[in-house]
Amino acid sequence: MKKRLSCPCGEYIAGESEDDLVAKAQQHLTDRHPDLEYGRDEILFMAY
Numbered sequence: 001m002k003k004r005l006s007c008p009c010g011e012y013i014a015g016e017s018e019d020d021l022v023a024k025a026q027q028h029l030t031d032r033h034p035d036l037e038y039g040r041d042e043i044l045f046m047a048y
Helices: 018-032 040-046
Strands: 004-006 012-014
Touching: 004 018, 012 018, 018 040
Parallel strands: none
Antiparallel strands: 004 012
């Protein structure tokens, strides 16, 4: 199960589960990168 992600901006995102990680990553995108949009599969592809 993938629960960690390093955003290219340098932000480290961690979740308790894949669902939590995706939610936190999407919130990060909304807050810091409003011009970008990634779906669940794209986020989990970049996660580890």
